[in-house]
Amino acid sequence: MLGDDNMVGGSAQHRRMQSEIVLEGLEAEIIAGIIPPGTRLDETGIGDRFGVSRTPVREALHALCARSLAERVPYKGVLVLALSPEHIDQMFEAMAEMEATCGRLASQRMTMSERAELETMHREMNALADAGDYETYEGVNSRFHTLIVAGCHNKDLVALAESMRAKLRPFRKYQLHDRGRISRSCAEHQDIVDALLDQDAQRAGTALRRHLVSAAQEFLLRRKGEVEA
Amino acid sequence: MLGDDNMVGGSAQHRRMQSEIVLEGLEAEIIAGIIPPGTRLDETGIGDRFGVSRTPVREALHALCARSLAERVPYKGVLVLALSPEHIDQMFEAMAEMEATCGRLASQRMTMSERAELETMHREMNALADAGDYETYEGVNSRFHTLIVAGCHNKDLVALAESMRAKLRPFRKYQLHDRGRISRSCAEHQDIVDALLDQDAQRAGTALRRHLVSAAQEFLLRRKGEVEA
DNA sequence: TTTGTATATCTCGTATACAATATGCCGGAA
DNA sequence: TTCCGGCATATTGTATACGAGATATACAAA
Known part of the structure; x- marks a missing residue:
């Protein structure tokens, strides 16, 4: 019982997932314009850059698409959305x-x-x-x-x-x-x-x-x- | 050239991915009420049911959450949204x-x-x-x-x-x-x-x-x- | 009987291996 | 020289293996 850090007060505190970290990182970079529109987001490359495997990267990319910050083209990759x-x-x-x-x-x-x-x-x-x-x-x-x-x-x-x-x-x-x-x-x-x-x-x-x-x-x-x- | 079914007119025709199929299936079932709100969407179970592995199922579940048809609770699973x-x-x-x-x-x-x-x-x-x-x-x-x-x-x-x-x-x-x-x-x-x-x-x-x-x-x-x- | 703890098991999150598809290059023919 | 076709490579989509965390159960002690 001692050292019990079950801070149940408020909303559940959960360990931050790697996919979340990648998502936030990419989002920030896109918003800041560091990654320009039209760029293809390479799964392996991003994984290396963030020090994680492809799986969490893929989840982050999906989330990016869901927020329509990027667009997924099957078997080709996801592109940072370039808007007319x-x-x-x-x-x-x-x-x-x-x-x-x-x-x-x-x-x-x-x-x-x-x-x-x-x-x-x-x-x-x-x-x-x-x-x-x-x-x-x-x-x-x-x-x-x-x-x-x-x-x-x-x-x-x-x-x-x-x-x-x-x-x-x-x-x-x-x-x-x-x-x-x-x-x-x-x-x-x-x-x-x-x-x-x-x-x-x-x-x-x-x-x-x-x-x-x-x-x-x-x-x-x-x-x-x-x-x- | 014969038998060339590259109908490039309009948007690119791509092979339907399994994750898409699972997504649409689940979405339909949720909307139709076959899967009632509050149900936990078990990744392995759904995978078995659709005959695919966990990976495409996970992608479908993420998409479901993005459309807020379900809610993801870390380390617990995704639940079909039960609305007050x-x-x-x-x-x-x-x-x-x-x-x-x-x-x-x-x-x-x-x-x-x-x-x-x-x-x-x-x-x-x-x-x-x-x-x-x-x-x-x-x-x-x-x-x-x-x-x-x-x-x-x-x-x-x-x-x-x-x-x-x-x-x-x-x-x-x-x-x-x-x-x-x-x-x-x-x-x-x-x-x-x-x-x-x-x-x-x-x-x-x-x-x-x-x-x-x-x-x-x-x-x-x-x-x-x-x-x- | 109740409560606390330990363990067992289940599911999720992540990594990696394999298959399918697109792209680019090179050689050959017109 | 130019165009076409096939092959090689790279990248995505999918499957599986492994580790982390959580819940449930069983057992022991009060």
Whole structure:
């Protein structure tokens, strides 16, 4: 009995599987752009790199495909997904619609403490915007949106919305790197926060949709510029 | 060259992998309710049943978890998801929101031929309702909703909406088995079709949401009754 | 009878061996 | 020179073997 470390409190603590480690590693590398789209993910090579056999690698690759970060072609391999501009556009739209939906519900359902946190974050972001601290801003911004999505209190909608955000994460690193974009972002956030606190479902939805669409526009324009440059 | 069945037109034709076959088999059995929720999916047993080894079975199980038809508990196995009534309620809501979102966009984006097909289906369903052919009605009803979802012309939104529909399919078999429900369904469909053809985004969304919420209510009431009986 | 411990067994996670399939290269013929 | 076909290689898909962890059972002691 002594030395009993059965910490049963909370959710079961389980040993991290190798496949999980590989999955997270690959995901991070893909999202960070270290592995560019179109790359074939070689099972043996990755296994060697992570120091595991092919089996856990294969499981990680399957998971990657399930999250549509990659695509499996039988007997050929799995390729990091290269997305067309049109598809990226669609993904942004899907994310915007998901967050708008969550936000609309959240306006009615957020708890008092969630609303308080929302305001706190918003104020914090205003300060960060003034200070020009883009890195920190981006972090808070991400949590801000996560909080809104979670505010709908529907596990499935949250999961769908977050899955879209995850897919787009690799593309969002381009954004929010100039003062103009950030101050526009803050203004749009103000609108969103107001609507949520006023419990105005309609306005919350449209404000969120508009905000995300405009963010997407900026991204696509910037990317287009990069390609031409 | 003769006997060359490389029909390269369209997407590549590949030999069906065993893991795919197992996946589809299990999925069908789960959806059909042959494998009840809570069942532990034994890897060796399933392998024997399908005549394959554990490896493809494991891949299928992972895919099942990715589609959240089952849940993996490390070192314990994967369990067919047993959903609480509250969660089922949330899933219905998520599906309703997804279809409403798709429908709102579809009202603006459906092609002429899609709109025509929509009307055709609706008329067909009215006839089937009058005839009391519930089985066929259910089939057309499913295609009706699929068509609306697809009408948003956004691959990602369609995928999200369809994933919710897939999750709920096992529960929907209870529905639409009495004349009252069917006639109400038809009336609600009328509203939806009108809004879509009028390109009235707002109304399309609310009509769809209302329709699906009311369907969910019926299901939950019926289920509650069954439990008490 | 009950409880604690030890063992037995079962299943999962991982590694490796084998089979099937695609790709690339090389030689030969037109 | 160019095109075609067959072979070699590499990589994926599948099967099996092995080790780790967990649960269940049996037995002993209180």
